[in-house]
Amino acid sequence: xxxxxxxxxxxxxxxxxxxxxxxxxxxxxxxxxxxxxxxxxxxxxxxxxxxxxxxxxxxxxxxxxxxxxxxxxxxxxxxxxxxxxxxxxxxxxxxxxxxxxxxxxxxxxxxxxxxxxxxxxxxxxxxxxxxxxxxxxxxxxxxxxxxxxxxxxxxxxxxxxxxxxxxxxxxxxxxxxxxxxxxxxxxxxxxxxxxxxxxxxxxxxxxxxxxxxxxxxxxxxxxxxxxxxxxxxxxxxxxxxxxxxxxxxxxxxxxxx
Amino acid sequence: xxxxxxxxxxxxxxxxxxxxxxxxxxxxxxxxxxxxxxxxxxxxxxxxxxxxxxxxxxxxx
Numbered sequence: 272x273x274x275x276x277x278x279x280x281x282x283x284x285x286x287x288x289x290x291x292x293x294x295x296x297x298x299x300x301x302x303x304x305x306x307x308x309x310x311x312x313x314x315x316x317x318x319x320x321x322x323x324x325x326x327x328x329x330x331x332x333x334x335x336x337x338x339x340x341x342x343x344x345x346x347x348x349x350x351x352x353x354x355x356x357x358x359x360x361x362x363x364x365x366x367x368x369x370x371x372x373x374x375x376x377x378x379x380x381x382x383x384x385x386x387x388x389x390x391x392x393x394x395x396x397x398x399x400x401x402x403x404x405x406x407x408x409x410x411x412x413x414x415x416x417x418x419x420x421x422x423x424x425x426x427x428x429x430x431x432x433x434x435x436x437x438x439x440x441x442x443x444x445x446x447x448x449x450x451x452x453x454x455x456x457x458x459x460x461x462x463x464x465x466x467x468x469x470x471x472x473x474x475x476x477x478x479x480x481x482x483x484x485x486x487x488x489x490x491x492x493x494x495x496x497x498x499x500x501x502x503x504x505x506x507x508x509x510x511x512x513x514x515x516x517x518x519x520x521x522x523x524x525x526x527x528x
Numbered sequence: 529x530x531x532x533x534x535x536x537x538x539x540x541x542x543x544x545x546x547x548x549x550x551x552x553x554x555x556x557x558x559x560x561x562x563x564x565x566x567x568x569x570x571x572x573x574x575x576x577x578x579x580x581x582x583x584x585x586x587x588x589x
Contacts (some may be wrong), residue, residue: 358566406578406579406581474575476574478576520566523566
């Protein structure tokens with residue numbers, strides 16, 4: 272006898288859950304577009320970042336690897352990045368023509384001619400060198416146009432506080448991954464934090480980038496984007512000879528490679 | 529007159545010393561960069577993806 276009532280209650284709750292989604296989505300899109308426009312127009316800019324990369328062992332243990340680094344960008348075609356982690360100490364310099372990737376821990380480097388913009392260099396790194404730049408989605412000159420079409424669901428989650436800064440919080444879904452972004456409130460809507468959840472992978476490991484010390488214009492320390500060969504450094508021509516430049520150490524063995 | 533001479537004297541002294549040495553803020557001096565080696569071998573079955581855009585088939589992202 273109670274069954275029909277219970278079913279009605281469930282339907283009501285389900286209905287309430289989906290209402291209001293359109294208003295949330297429009298606001299979220301607006302915030303994301305504002306961030307994308309701001310990033311495209313801002314040059315130079317610099318930031319410090321902290322990353323955490325989760326991996327899941329064959330015993331279903333979830334581990335987290337952490338790193339920190341810096342980014343210095345001058346649009347459209349100059350970038351300097353460093354990343355220091357437990358297993359790699361790397362530097363990337365791009366001056367619009369030559370890309371240099373330095374394994375500072377092992378004093379080796381590789382160079383490639385990749386004339387063009389930062390966007391083009393990021394694509395080449397991924398396609399040619401099989402070294403996709405983590406978090407590079409946010410360095411693109413058209414973040415909104417590249418990332419928004421990939422989202423099948425968008426949620427405006429209000430705001431959160433990241434590193435002491437109040438940031439608007441948006442969540443996106445697509446088939447393979449869920450991802451979230453926190454965007455600084457105010458007239459400099461930079462990305463405070465970026466989290467990608469690989470939900471199709473056992474234990475849904477996450478990759479997270481958190482930004483601090485966002486600086487623009489005259490606050491940015493001048494970078495010359497020139498590469499000076501470190502003393503006794505070895506130049507290699509094959510990316511495989513560069514050594515450990517990933518956040519994930521080579522000593523950790525992957526099952527599916 | 530005396531104060532002016534003192535300032536010039538001080539500046540001259542600093543110039544002789546090669547300027548002020550910048551303080552290097554780093555936990556690990558670059559010359560001895562220590563790269564950790566995991567002592568426990570780990571075999572992983574899955575890793576979080578690090579870009580929203582999909583990578584080409586077969587390429588770890």
